[in-house]
Amino acid sequence: MDVLADQIIQDLSAPSEPHVCLLFATSAWADDLPVVARKLADRLPPTCVVYGAVASGIVATPTKTQEGNDDNMDVDGDGDGDKTSDANAQEIEHGDGDALSVSVLRLAPGGGVKVMWRRNPHSPESINAFPDMPHTGRGSCIPPTFERTILAADGPPRPGRSSCAAIIMGDDARASASLAEQIHAQIPSATISGGLCGNEGDASVVIARGGKGPHADPLPGGCEQGAAAIVLTGLGVAAPCISRGAKQIGDIYSVARIERQEHSVCPGHKSVSLAIHAVHNAETGGESPAMSALAALENRLGGLPNALWLGLRRKASGSGSSSEQRFELLNIEGHDREGGLYVQPQDGPSAFAENGDNEETEFECAFYTVNASASVEELHAAASHAGEQVRESQRAAYEAERSASSTSTSKEEVVGTFAAGALAFLCCGRGARFHNHACSVDARALQRGFGVGARTSATSLPVCGLMANGELGGRPWNEYGGGDVTKAATLMAFTAVFVTLGL
8 A cells, every 4th residue: 555655656756745545435435445544644744634435436537648538639729729628527337347546635834724524423432443543442542523723724715815715525314414404603604515435335535634643642543333524614715506307397487375384293393395386377377286287287297207396596686696596396285175275395495484474475387307408518618707707707807916926927938827626426226327328428418518618628526425325415507506605514315516716
């Protein structure tokens, strides 16, 4: 492993000391990843956090052109005759082979790194520690919760770099969701992303601090039945690009009668659902049971798709953001004797199950399914918006720095060269099976969308991440709240979660 670690450090050729080293590996690396993490940490500075996970598949961007591989080649990105070695991001799915991805990033002055850990309080105390990690008894090397600042800002953030991103990975859904809630409570504007990974019994998440020797202060090593997070501050941009690929099918109906209902789950906990009793019938001018709309859709399609949601939104009133005019997708749970539909939110609390609405609030509904082409379009639109955010942040930073000091560098020389990359957490059920046997569609849709309006090649955006068993993030771009980082992150399914970082 020493030879491998030396080779990785040599291949990275980082121009300056990194603050974060990200590892993503396929399941064949489950036993070796903690060792690789520790070896890399020994070769990195104490202010660097090594953080990674094992999953059924990973997302990576090759840095070297492989002979005979047409996916990665020298390209003339801006037509000036100079070719650069850009690379298409690749989704290496289960069965595609074994792979290990290593990426490093360095924050701008004023940035910070914090490490957090949470174990599922309902699970046995079972932590696989590194050999040099002191134990606290009963096989556990760390307490149920853990938080430590590794790199603290040594000054105010540079102009245009006030964004924050949190990355959460774990093999326990409760611990992952709990960490997301904790981070959102501490930093409401943080862009949170992550995924569930590993198999039962695997040390699926590793985290270590750089440096070696008695004062290295190592962090927890491999761990199971919990989740770990790193929080990065002082970023230029942390823009979410999330897609489920929801596509509207059928008509939009005006809701005639809707009811909010509460159900006791256990002492101290309750769930909220909505009962849509009736919709307005455009032909008769009266009301019809909500089930009649579903029956009409079934007759039109000759059957109902396996993936089916009911979208709900407030009627447009001339005010409010476009995000608020999008539909929120709700699970269809059943119906009553009168033909009303019971629906529940699928990802966290519903925006429409709150007490803020009254009898005067008007709603619209429509049915949705999932569609591969719609997902590509959704990712492309979100990434295009994220790319513009990164370039605008770069322009603002340049203007601020130019006004603070004299510089001969022109604005045109630096626009489009702002350092950027993307994190990926894709559902392991997507990939080639979802995209009609086409490979790496999600990651490359992100790259193409990000490159719209840029002076550099679309594939100059490096992407790294994993194929998850559950994805953590905000709302998909085309759905209610899409792109709004102030809304709490939730665990989702069958989504593609990307976060574009501008450094």
